[in-house]
Amino acid sequence: MSDGGERTVEPAEPLPRGRPDPATDAFLAHRRLLFTVAYEMLGSATDAEDVLQETWLRWAGVDLTTVQDQRAYLVRITTRPALSRLRTLDRRKESYVGPWLPEPLLTAPDVAEDIELADSVSMAMLLVLETLTPTERAVFVLREVFDLAYDEIAEAIDKSPVTVRQIAHRARAHVAARRPRGVVSSAETRDALAAFQRAVETGDIQSLLAILAPDVVALNDGGGIKQALPRPIVGADQVARLFAIYWNTIGATATLQPTQVNGYPALIVRLNGELDSVMAVRIDDGLISGIYAVRNPEKLSHMERETSLHR
Numbered sequence: 133m134s135d136g137g138e139r140t141v142e143p144a145e146p147l148p149r150g151r152p153d154p155a156t157d158a159f160l161a162h163r164r165l166l167f168t169v170a171y172e173m174l175g176s177a178t179d180a181e182d183v184l185q186e187t188w189l190r191w192a193g194v195d196l197t198t199v200q201d202q203r204a205y206l207v208r209i210t211t212r213p214a215l216s217r218l219r220t221l222d223r224r225k226e227s228y229v230g231p232w233l234p235e236p237l238l239t240a241p242d243v244a245e246d247i248e249l250a251d252s253v254s255m256a257m258l259l260v261l262e263t264l265t266p267t268e269r270a271v272f273v274l275r276e277v278f279d280l281a282y283d284e285i286a287e288a289i290d291k292s293p294v295t296v297r298q299i300a301h302r303a304r305a306h307v308a309a310r311r312p313r314g315v316v317s318s319a320e321t322r323d324a325l326a327a328f329q330r331a332v333e334t335g336d337i338q339s340l341l342a343i344l345a346p347d348v349v350a351l352n353d354g355g356g357i358k359q360a361l362p363r364p365i366v367g368a369d370q371v372a373r374l375f376a377i378y379w380n381t382i383g384a385t386a387t388l389q390p391t392q393v394n395g396y397p398a399l400i401v402r403l404n405g406e407l408d409s410v411m412a413v414r415i416d417d418g419l420i421s422g423i424y425a426v427r428n429p430e431k432l433s434h435m436e437r438e439t440s441l442h443r
Contacts, residue, residue: 154196155191155192155194155196158191158196158202158206159187159188159191159206162202162203162206163184164440164441164442165203165206165207165278165442165443166184166187166206166207166210167180167181167184167439167441168249168253168441168442168443169207169210169211169214169273169274169278170183170184170210170214171237171253171441172252172253172258172261172273172277173211173214173215173218173269173270173273174214174217174218174221175234175235175258175261175262176221176234176235176431177235177237177433177434177439178235178430178433179217179221180214182217183210183213183214183217184210186213187206187209187210187213190209191206191209194209204280204281204284207274207278207280207284207288208284208287208288209288211270211274211285211288211289212288212289214270215266215267215270215289218266218269218270219266222266228355228356229354229355229356230352230353230354230355230356230360230361230362230363231351231352231353231360231361231363231364232262232353233255233259233351233353233424233425233426233431234255234258234259234262234394235426235431235434236255236393236394236398236410236412236426236431236432236434236435237253237393237394237434237435237439237441238391238392238393238434238435238436238437238438238439239253239392239393239394239395239438239439239440239441240438240439240440240441241392242440243392243394243395243439243440243441244318244392244395244396246395246443247315247317248277248443249277249395249441249442249443250318250394250395250396251315251395252273252276252277252443253394253395253441254394254395254396254412254414255393255394255396255398255412255413255414255424256311256312256412256413256414256422256424257311257312258394259414259422259424260307260310260311261273261307263306263310264303264306264307267289267291267299268299268302268303268306269303270285270288270289271285271289271296271299271300271303272300272303272304272307274288275296275300276300276304276307277443278443282296282297282300285300312414312415312416312421313416313417316396316415318395318396318397320415320418321396321397321413321415322390322397324343324413324415324418324419324420325390325397325398325399325413326390327339327342327343328340328343328344328413328420329388329390329399331343332375332376332378332379332388333379333383333388335376335379335380337372337373337376340368340371340372340375340376341368341369341372343419343420344368344371344372344419344420345368345416345417345419345420345421346367346368347366347367347368347421348366348367348368348371348419348420348421348422348423349364349365349366349371349421349422349423350364350365350366350371350374350422350423350425351364351422351423351424351425352425352427353424353425353426353427353428353431354427354428355427355428355430355431357427357428357429357430358409358427358428358429359427360425360427360428361374371423382403385403385404386401386402386403386408387401387402387405388400388401389401389402391410393410393412393435394412395441396412398410398411398412398413399411400435401425407432407435408427409425409426409427409432410425410426410432410435411423411424411425411426412424
């Protein structure tokens with residue numbers, strides 16, 4: 133982990149076996165990019181790794197002499213299983229217990245340094261992408277984040293370039309209406325989180341109210357495995373009281389540890405020294421407008437090591 137001096141490692145992808153060859157070299161050269169594509173489409177690192185396994189199996193059978201642009205080709209063949217899996221995930225979410233949140237990643241410092249990448253993988257943005265249809269999400273991610281040409285996207289999702297342009301325009305407008313207002317810097321997020329942490333640890337309701345937006349929303353994902361809020365809590369008064377009660381209940385055994393999640397400052401909650409949950413926030417106009425706490429242990433495996441993403 134970042135606070136313990138452990139080295140940065142790559143996402144856990146399939147490692148091709150045998151002696152290096154051109155196909156293996158190309159796949160390994162682009163694997164961080166492919167993982168990032170799949171993760172942004174799915175909001176799940178575990179499913180993204182499964183998609184990379186499928187991508188490798190397809191890539192291993194390709195005649196490289198027919199491939200003009202290996203990056204574009206690999207992104208295309210990653211998109212197809214990711215889109216299929218995204219539709220399956222949408223059906224699974226219908227029976228999910230309580231609010232569903234993306235799987236958080238303990239990200240390497242280089243992610244935060246790329247402002248556009250950090251913004252695109254932030255918990256706040258991933259939740260905005262959840263409001264798109266699977267096809268809209270795929271088109272938005274490939275066009276706006278990875279700058280693929282419309283004809284390349286069309287081939288990846290089996291649509292015409294004209295249709296892809298229409299989908300991209302619709303998705304762009306949808307995201308623009310729902311994303312955080314303006315790009316929020318890491319420093320701004322860090323300052324807001326520090327004020328929030330101090331207020332929670334001291335039980336200062338007024339300080340909590342001062343940093344929370346009037347319409348703040350708190351979401352808690354326990355996945356039916358860990359106790360969690362069954363529905364969103366809305367409004368500064370309700371959320372401030374919630375955290376005051378929460379910390380009064382667990383404070384004797386709990387610590388809040390600043391960290392870097394999905395490219396932005398976040399907090400790790402530890403109970404008796406053990407990882408209990410990860411808390412990310414959305415900032416609008418300098419105030420916390422969204423609090424996203426993931427407790428589901430099945431979603432916390434990527435908090436044990438840093439993940440380096442790439443565009």
